[in-house]
Amino acid sequence: MASTASQPATTSGGDGVSLAQRIIKLLRNPLQVAGLVIVIFLVWTIIQNLTGLAAAGRPLSVERIIRVIIFGLAQGSIYALIALGYTLVYGILSMINFAHSEVFMSGAYIGFFAIHWAEQSGLLYSNTALALLITVTVGMAAAVTIAVLLERIAYRPLRGAPRLVPLITAIGASIALQQIFLRLFGSATRVYPEVNFYVLPQLFRLECETIDGAEICKGMDLINGRYDVQLLGMELQLRPIFFVVFFLAVLMMAILWYIVRRTKIGKAMRAVAEDRKTASLMGINVDRVIVSTFILGAALAGAAGVLFALYNTQVSPFMGFTPGIKAFTAAVIGGIGNIPGAMFGGLFLGVTESLAPTLLGMSSQLEDVIVFGLLILVLIFRPTGIFGEVLSEKKA
Amino acid sequence: MVRRLLVVFVLLLIAALGVTAYAQDAAPSVTVTADGQVVIGLAAALSGEGLAPFGEDIQRGAELALEDRPTVTVGGIEFPVSLDPQDDQCSAEGGQAIANRFVSDASVVAIVGPMCSSACRAAAPILDEAGYSSVSPSCTAPDLSTSEFSSFNRAVVSDAFQGRVAAQFIFDVLGLTSIATIHDGSAYGEGLVNVVTASFEALGGSVVAADAVNVGDTDFRGLLEDIVAAEPELIYFGGFAAEGARLVQQLKNDVDGGEIVFMGADGIKGGEFPGLAGADAEGVYTSSSIPSDANKEAVDALLARYTEKYGIEPTGPFQVNSYDATNMILDAIEAVGVVTDGTLTVDRAALSEYLRSIEGFEGLTGTLNCDGTGECSAADIGIDIYAADGSLSTVAVGSPGDDNSIVVTASEG
Numbered sequence: 001m002a003s004t005a006s007q008p009a010t011t012s013g014g015d016g017v018s019l020a021q022r023i024i025k026l027l028r029n030p031l032q033v034a035g036l037v038i039v040i041f042l043v044w045t046i047i048q049n050l051t052g053l054a055a056a057g058r059p060l061s062v063e064r065i066i067r068v069i070i071f072g073l074a075q076g077s078i079y080a081l082i083a084l085g086y087t088l089v090y091g092i093l094s095m096i097n098f099a100h101s102e103v104f105m106s107g108a109y110i111g112f113f114a115i116h117w118a119e120q121s122g123l124l125y126s127n128t129a130l131a132l133l134i135t136v137t138v139g140m141a142a143a144v145t146i147a148v149l150l151e152r153i154a155y156r157p158l159r160g161a162p163r164l165v166p167l168i169t170a171i172g173a174s175i176a177l178q179q180i181f182l183r184l185f186g187s188a189t190r191v192y193p194e195v196n197f198y199v200l201p202q203l204f205r206l207e208c209e210t211i212d213g214a215e216i217c218k219g220m221d222l223i224n225g226r227y228d229v230q231l232l233g234m235e236l237q238l239r240p241i242f243f244v245v246f247f248l249a250v251l252m253m254a255i256l257w258y259i260v261r262r263t264k265i266g267k268a269m270r271a272v273a274e275d276r277k278t279a280s281l282m283g284i285n286v287d288r289v290i291v292s293t294f295i296l297g298a299a300l301a302g303a304a305g306v307l308f309a310l311y312n313t314q315v316s317p318f319m320g321f322t323p324g325i326k327a328f329t330a331a332v333i334g335g336i337g338n339i340p341g342a343m344f345g346g347l348f349l350g351v352t353e354s355l356a357p358t359l360l361g362m363s364s365q366l367e368d369v370i371v372f373g374l375l376i377l378v379l380i381f382r383p384t385g386i387f388g389e390v391l392s393e394k395k396a
Numbered sequence: 397m398v399r400r401l402l403v404v405f406v407l408l409l410i411a412a413l414g415v416t417a418y419a420q421d422a423a424p425s426v427t428v429t430a431d432g433q434v435v436i437g438l439a440a441a442l443s444g445e446g447l448a449p450f451g452e453d454i455q456r457g458a459e460l461a462l463e464d465r466p467t468v469t470v471g472g473i474e475f476p477v478s479l480d481p482q483d484d485q486c487s488a489e490g491g492q493a494i495a496n497r498f499v500s501d502a503s504v505v506a507i508v509g510p511m512c513s514s515a516c517r518a519a520a521p522i523l524d525e526a527g528y529s530s531v532s533p534s535c536t537a538p539d540l541s542t543s544e545f546s547s548f549n550r551a552v553v554s555d556a557f558q559g560r561v562a563a564q565f566i567f568d569v570l571g572l573t574s575i576a577t578i579h580d581g582s583a584y585g586e587g588l589v590n591v592v593t594a595s596f597e598a599l600g601g602s603v604v605a606a607d608a609v610n611v612g613d614t615d616f617r618g619l620l621e622d623i624v625a626a627e628p629e630l631i632y633f634g635g636f637a638a639e640g641a642r643l644v645q646q647l648k649n650d651v652d653g654g655e656i657v658f659m660g661a662d663g664i665k666g667g668e669f670p671g672l673a674g675a676d677a678e679g680v681y682t683s684s685s686i687p688s689d690a691n692k693e694a695v696d697a698l699l700a701r702y703t704e705k706y707g708i709e710p711t712g713p714f715q716v717n718s719y720d721a722t723n724m725i726l727d728a729i730e731a732v733g734v735v736t737d738g739t740l741t742v743d744r745a746a747l748s749e750y751l752r753s754i755e756g757f758e759g760l761t762g763t764l765n766c767d768g769t770g771e772c773s774a775a776d777i778g779i780d781i782y783a784a785d786g787s788l789s790t791v792a793v794g795s796p797g798d799d800n801s802i803v804v805t806a807s808e809g
Contacts, residue, residue, distance in 0.1 A: 064621055071617040071650070187448040189638060191672055226649060237652055312614045313645065314638065314672055322612045354618040364619040365581055365608035 035380035038373075042360070049361035060358070063234050068354050074242035074311070076350020077249035081304035082327035083334065083342035084256060085297030091273045091337040092293045094163060098170040099150055100301060101324020102177035106146045107302030108309040108319065109181060111139030112190050119193045128197045136306050143302025146177070147294045156287070181317035189316040192309045197222045223310060241311045248307060252300055253343050260339060265292055273337075326353075329371060333378050335385025344387065349374070424527065424745070426505050430738035434468055434477045436725060437498045439509030439519070439530075441486035447636060449667040449711035451511055454533055455481050456706055457718030458508050460698060461726075468726050471735030477726065480504060484515040486582075486636070491515025492522065499526035505742055506530065506725045506751075508718060513537035513583035516548065523547035527744040529751050531724050531772075533717035536662065536685075537587035541769040548770040549751050551721040551761065552714065553685040553777060555584070557802075558661060559591025561777040561794030562683055564804045566630055566659065567599045569792050576605035576628035578619075578643065580635030588634035588661055604628050609639055616643055620651045630657040633664070640664040641672035648676045657681070665713045670786025678784040684713040686778035686793070688762035695760050717773075720759035724751065724772075779804075 017025075026032050053059050082104050089097040118124040118131035154173045158166045201219035208217040220227070222240045229236045260266040271279040272289045280286045308323070309315050326349060334345025349371060356370045357363065378386060428434055438458050440451035458479055467474040482497060484490045491510050498504045499522060507523070507530040510516045516535035523530055524547045531549045538556035540548055566572050577593055579585035586608070593603050605626035607619055620643070623631060631647070633640055640660050647653040660669075662684035670677045687695045695716055702710055732746040754772065757764040766772040776795040780788040790807050797803040 058625065061625075064625060067651070068618045068621050071615060071621075075615045182443065187443045189668055189672055191674065194674060224649075239650060308614075312642070313674070314614075314642065316638075318612070319614075322614070354615065358618055358622055363608050364616070364622075365610055367613070368610060 046359045072351035072354030074245045076347040077246045078308045079327045079330045080343045080346025081300045083331040083346045085301045086331040087342040088297045095166045099173040101320035103143045103298050104301040104305045105320030107139040107143035107305030108315045110142030111306040114138035139306035140299045140302035143298040147298030151294045192313045195223045335387035338387045341387030425743045428740040434475050435503045437504045437507040438481040439484040439494045440511035442483040447486045453712030453715050454718040457715035458722045461719045461722035470733035484510040486512035488514045488518040491518035495519035495522035508721045520545035520548045529748040531721040533721045534714040537583045541771045552717045553773050555588045560595045563595035572629040573601045574604045575630045576623045577632045585634030617650045624653045633660040636663040637669040644673045644676045667712045677782040680782045683779045685775045716760050
């Protein structure tokens with residue numbers, strides 16, 4: 001963690017500047033000195049904790065660290081997917097869409113009704129893949145609908161207004177959405193059913209039964225399973241769901257990257273982000289592009305909502321708040337407005353949040369202190385986030 | 397711009413002073429005209445993840461009490477009683493907001509609640525200032541009765557007792573000697589865990605790991621990895637259903653903790669916990685203060701009426717406490733109220749004095765004797781275990797013994 005935080009500091013100097021000069025430049029800024037002191041203190045605490053644990057006869061095992069990192073990567077993938085929504089909208093409107101956490105929540109919440117229906121009708125057991133596909137689709141559709149309505153009702157009428165106005169509207173919209181869900185569906189927490197999704201019985205010879213002398217295997221349970229894995233001489237107990245969440249998130253980010261970089265609408269989005277007026281003079285329908293941006297961000301958030309609910313099971317109208325704030329932090333750490341930045345920020349935050357209490361030997365209650373402290377540290381050394389705001393120079 | 401802000405600020409300041417002055421004026425007594433109503437405030441969590449069922453349960457307890465006693469009779473005149481239920485959000489901020497709301501409403505005579513210890517702790521100083529009285533059916537944090545709040549009373553057993561019973565149960569009945577503790581940072585959770593830790597260590601057991609979680613967080617897997625690495629035999633959790641259910645699920649499914657016993661207290665008893673935790677709730681222990689055996693028939697009759705009236709089984713452990721708390725307040729109003737020319741006057745100081753020193757109040761939870769600190773209940777603590785279908789069965793009962801000792805008796809079967 002420390003090395004990553006201090007890395008930008010050493011690379012922030014211009015080319016051809018000697019190391020000594022860079023250090024002097026760094027030390028001239030009192031904030032950066034304070035940041036360095038904190039980084040050194042953190043490293044020292046980690047070393048103290050690790051040696052302390054080793055001395056007490058129960059050193060931190062590599063297996064444990066790997067497991068904790070895997071938990072963090074799964075949680076971080078969710079943050080990254082939400083963070084992309086913040087970053088896309090910021091890139092194009094220079095506005096922080098605080099209602100995005102409710103878009104995430106609505107994906108998970110409406111997705112619940114789909115999976116609940118599938119459970120009641122038996123589809124969830126007879127054709128699990130189809131039921132899950134329906135759930136994800138419904139979740140994404142719900143999130144997209146909410147986001148489009150939000151843009152239409154709350155943001156579009158304020159297009160010309162000062163930046164603070166849509167920002168406050170976004171906070172209002174967030175509270176309004178929470179309350180609407182609360183009044184419509186009640187405050188009771190809903191629980192996703194337990195899903196067993198078996199795949200590849202040929203490859204994974206698990207949960208086998210011998211029927212009439214023939215061995216029939218169900219395969220690997222992607223969602224609810226938990227398996228012992230031998231890896232490099234280490235014995236790990238892993239749940240496939242964490243890898244599913246991670247790889248699906250990476251896949252969706254790749255699709256997003258392709259859309260933004262390689263398609264016509266992606267080109268239009270980049271053009272609008274760079275200069276809205278000129279883009280409109282070039283014949284780009286700005287309103288349409290903005291709606292498309294909201295749709296993309298919401299689709300990712302909706303999918304994230306369903307994935308999150310599949311392994312955390314509980315959904316409620318307030319569930320969006322904490323992940324939303326963390327994802328926003330991730331977007332800022334990565335550099336808001338920057339797509340790879342949001343992906344990196346999300347994963348980085350997830351892993352740090354999961355690993356830091358273990359490494360530092362601190363209470364998990366301080367997890368949030370670590371997360372937001374990290375945000376401050378990153379902003380001290382890189383005020384525009386780790387990947388910087390790509391468009392900042394062009395806009396200035 | 398700056399000047400305008402300044403003007404707004406000064407105006408707000410004046411308004412705030414005005415409200416405070418008004419609240420202080422309202423302090424000495426409440427008057428209810430002949431055609432008016434006696435208003436009892438009710439503060440409980442009526443929204444929020446995993447908490448609303450507890451709050452609604454408390455509200456239903458109070459409503460049933462008013463169904464039995466729709467009026468108070470003072471000087472031969474009957475005054476109808478009405479309930480003013482408000483959401484305390486189970487938080488310090490919520491408790492503060494609700495206390496301010498009640499003290500600015502001069503018609504509120506007394507308050508049933510708040511529900512959560514955090515809210516009780518935040519509300520008490522504000523109610524003290526205004527001379528109000530409250531009887532909480534569920535605030536169990538030990539320090540509430542040692543902080544010299546004049547407005548605070550409770551019709552429930554302090555965690556100073558519940559925690560000791562839990563520790564003794566773990567040590568003597570379950571025969572376990574190493575535990576880990578987790579709390580949720582609330583006044584309730586932290587207070588309870590402190591008592592359990594102290595009592596368990598006094599008994600000779602050891603607490604091998606202690607940690608805390610944030611309310612609203614969802615990923616406790618890293619924390620559980622750390623706890624499991626310390627190899628406790630049992631995890632004791634002070635907190636509420638949402639976090640409790642996540643901890644149990646992640647303990648059993650995500651980390652290598654299937655063997656570790658999980659125990660909580662009244663925060664995870666009944667309500668949403670079994671639904672949230674699903675099959676993982678099996679084998680989880682809970683505890684709560686239970687009505688005395690002597691009143692079993694009356695309590696069963698009340699619960700039957702509850703189920704009939706609201707169409708569901710009780711959703712929390714505190715409906716009987718709430719029933720008693722409401723009746724204590726009604727008794728107090730009848731005792732200290734004065735009627736002149738058909739108008740009822742209740743002196744707040746006298747009401748508070750009366751509530752603080754109630755002796756021999758025959759409630760459904762048992763006989764309540766208030767000792768002047770706000771502590772009124774001396775009920776037993778029942779310890780239950782969840783079955784796979786989410787139902788509870790009692791495994792032990794802890795009751796106060798001689799010389800400040802505790803007797804924990806394991807149930808048959």
